Amino acid sequence: MAKNLEFADLLIVYGGMLTDKQKDVLELYYNEDLSLGEIAENLDISRQGVRDSIKRGEETLLQLEQQLGLMKKQKAFDELMQDLLTQAQALKKDISTRSYPLLVQQKAETLVKQIESSMNILD
Amino acid sequence: MAKNLEFADLLIVYGGMLTDKQKDVLELYYNEDLSLGEIAENLDISRQGVRDSIKRGEETLLQLEQQLGLMKKQKAFDELMQDLLTQAQALKKDISTRSYPLLVQQKAETLVKQIESSMNILD
Numbered sequence: 001m002a003k004n005l006e007f008a009d010l011l012i013v014y015g016g017m018l019t020d021k022q023k024d025v026l027e028l029y030y031n032e033d034l035s036l037g038e039i040a041e042n043l044d045i046s047r048q049g050v051r052d053s054i055k056r057g058e059e060t061l062l063q064l065e066q067q068l069g070l071m072k073k074q075k076a077f078d079e080l081m082q083d084l085l086t087q088a089q090a091l092k093k094d095i096s097t098r099s100y101p102l103l104v105q106q107k108a109e110t111l112v113k114q115i116e117s118s119m120n121i122l123d
Numbered sequence: 124m125a126k127n128l129e130f131a132d133l134l135i136v137y138g139g140m141l142t143d144k145q146k147d148v149l150e151l152y153y154n155e156d157l158s159l160g161e162i163a164e165n166l167d168i169s170r171q172g173v174r175d176s177i178k179r180g181e182e183t184l185l186q187l188e189q190q191l192g193l194m195k196k197q198k199a200f201d202e203l204m205q206d207l208l209t210q211a212q213a214l215k216k217d218i219s220t221r222s223y224p225l226l227v228q229q230k231a232e233t234l235v236k237q238i239e240s241s242m243n244i245l246d
Contacts, residue, residue, distance in 0.1 A: 016190045067139045070193060077200065077245050084207065085238045091214070092231035101221070108215035115208045122200050 005030070006071075010061040013070050022057035025050055076121045087111045126153070133184040136193050145180035148173055199244045210234045 008030040015023050028034045040047045065071050094104045131153040138146050151157045163170045188194050214234060217227045
């Protein structure tokens with residue numbers, strides 16, 4: 001069974017939508033990095049039961065992401081904010097060091113346009 | 124049956140998670156503003172069937188929002204972007220009109236801080 005670490009992120013976003021058992025099993029598997037055998041022992045269920053819970057839980061997580069795309073939106077948001085921060089910091093530096101005014105003006109214009117064109121990234 | 128327009132927004136976000144029937148009924152009810160009787164006639168189901176679909180669909184939408192909070196996050200994002208846009212536009216104007224440098228610098232600093240403090244609003 002290959003461990004896909006994207007599930008750890010999906011688990012944070014959609015964990016509340018799983019059954020308690022699926023959530024417990026997946027957290028031990030992805031966040032605590034326990035083996036199937038260790039999880040079985042910890043939760044006092046069979047190794048096959050652990051395997052089934054992981055499989056069904058993963059299927060649910062993938063289906064939810066396909067239907068709602070919350071993780072994809074989260075990533076788009078993170079990238080946008082990092083980008084805006086870099087631009088705003090550069091602008092602030094240019095202002096404080098009294099850079100060439102037209103250049104500063106262009107950067108401010110770029111920042112405004114970037115914000116305007118990103119208003120709908122979560123839609 | 125009181126019509127709560129928040130459901131129209133929830134329907135956009137979580138519509139894909141409803142049954143086809145619930146989705147059809149809720150869209151006619153909230154987006155097309157049809158009456159229960161009109162929906163019943165349109166979809167060839169009973170008036171009580173329409174009422175049940177609306178009730179169950181609304182319950183599912185509320186439960187999804189409680190578990191995932193996607194609409195709440197969407198609203199927080201919209202407000203943030205509107206706020207950043209207003210600030211960036213003011214900054215751009217100040218730069219182009221060569222406003223008092225320390226004031227411009229302060230505004231750039233405020234914008235940077237606002238972006239920094241908003242990096243996690245979707246978590």
